[in-house]
Amino acid sequence: MITVLFFGKLAEIAGAKAELQAVASTDELLEQLRLQYPALAAEKYIVAVDKKTITGNTSLTDHCTVALLPPFSGG
């Protein structure tokens, strides 16, 4: 099972947390999410797998945590 965390505006669209079964890569995961939450397509975000930001497609194993991070606005 893969845990997905949504932050900032993305959590308004998809909720704070989702759990997905049997997704092999981040590309596959993002495709599933966009199908489920079409509003995600208009948003800017980066992706972190197990707290490491990734730049390309990344394979996922069971128990991974994937986070979708919109532009930061702290301070």
Place this chain on the structure above:
Amino acid sequence: MITVLFFGKLAEIAGAKAELQAVASTDELLEQLRLQYPALAAEKYIVAVDKKTITGNTSLTDHCTVALLPPFSGG
């Protein structure tokens, strides 16, 4: 009468304040002070007449205040 103010280390040499009669210019005043306080010769300072710093010889009138200011070390 001319009032002379000494600050910082200079006040240790000459006291905080002196009053001099009949000095026509800052050059004349400084010469008198160096005679009276030979230790002044070794010190670095700038001179202000009536709260304006001067760079060359300046004529003095009665009731002028002349201040001898060693390098600043506030903060």
Place this chain on the structure above:
Amino acid sequence: MDATTTNRIMERKPKNIFTQGAIDPAFIAESIAKHSTKTDIGGHSIFLGQVRADVIDDKKVAAIEYTAYEELALEKMHIIREEIFSKYELTCMHVHHSLGKVAAGEICLFVFTSSAHRRAAIDACNEVVERIKTELPVWGKELFEDETHQWKVNR
């Protein structure tokens, strides 16, 4: 950063920087007062972020509500801290960031650096503030007086 440094960082537990709600000026005073025993310090530099009551389309910001990906933010802050300490001759550095609601006029960020000579504290403080704004996964939701909101964007 070499592997040894990375290992050393990962071994130590990251310090918490998050605090619920606004940062109290009295807490800032206590922080300052605690440094009076460190008599090798000559200068402190402090940056405080305060929530602005911006007016956007005739609506006024009443508060900002902060959320964060806390574990990632603390790990990132820990790395920033180590990098700042290796770059500047600091005596100490403290960072506090609000989570949850902070009303307009209240303090949401407190960065505090100290050094023997002022330059290091001032430069380090500036750099830490910039890095916090661009590198920490923290989000501000601007709450308007009419209970609508918009997501803050950092410049």
Place this chain on the structure above:
Amino acid sequence: MDATTTNRIMERKPKNIFTQGAIDPAFIAESIAKHSTKTDIGGHSIFLGQVRADVIDDKKVAAIEYTAYEELALEKMHIIREEIFSKYELTCMHVHHSLGKVAAGEICLFVFTSSAHRRAAIDACNEVVERIKTELPVWGKELFEDETHQWKVNR
């Protein structure tokens, strides 16, 4: 500065910046808290000078005793203030400098600038600190623990 600006400056009475003895952290907290009503402020920059217990020839500095040519210092500070306000978009600026004895570990200088966006407050604070150190007729006498002294030199 043109003649009109000079006249305007000279008409207003310079604000006092001097305070007897050390600056209390509680006073700093009060200063910060007072700004919560100014909801157009987004950032505060603070610099604090703290007296260092430097060791010189095996003798430790116990305190610094500050004296100033007060009238000239206040006039000069007033001009610095006007120049800083015309150069940076500041909401406000406060400066406090100690006179008399300040023990090692205590605060002797407090510079506090505020602005809508952080850059102005930070840059103004830096510039004010530098100008205070080089332009204000203030002198520090470093008092050693054995009651001898030497005159401080600013770098």
